Amino acid sequence: MTELLLSLHVLVAIVTVGAITVAASMFPRFALQACADDSERGRPAGVAAVLHRVCSGYAVAGVAVPVFGIATGAQLGVLTDAWLIASLILTLAAAALLGLGVLPAQRRLLDLAAERTAPAGRDAARSVAGRITMLTGIFNLLWAIVVVLMIVRPGSTTGA
Secondary structure, eight states: OHHHHHHHHHHHHHHHHHHHHHHHHHHHHHHHHHTSSSSTTHHHHHHHHHHHHHHHHHHHHTTHHHHHHHHHHHHHTOTTOHHHHHHHHHHHHHHHHIIIIIHHHHHHHHHHHHTTOOHHHHHHHHHHHHHHHHHHHHHHHHHHHHHHHHHHOTTOSSOO
């Protein structure tokens, strides 16, 4: 049972967090192109909208990552280990950052692109895109730390 739970945990993490990482990282570029003052906005706007839907959809599916992680930790008897608690806290921080920062900012940038903004609006779009880039970088860093904690497991007696 432990092997199944761990396998599901890792697979769901790779699929969901990987998709969010790539889509969120690509989003600002296409959204800014959609805000540009030219006639070639349709394709970038469509790509940006799809990338936002990928981030939103996979964020919901990503709830399974900590669920399978906690179930695996319970099977292994490590729920009170510091590395697992730290990983859960970082996972919660990453989820909050995505749900409260990245996704709303993406929606805002899509709205700006839809408005076919004036030059002042394009400045606002660049500002929002910069914020998304920063928040996405922090989100990615949090997940990288979680991955390292999962592999290194400080205090582990397995010798790994």
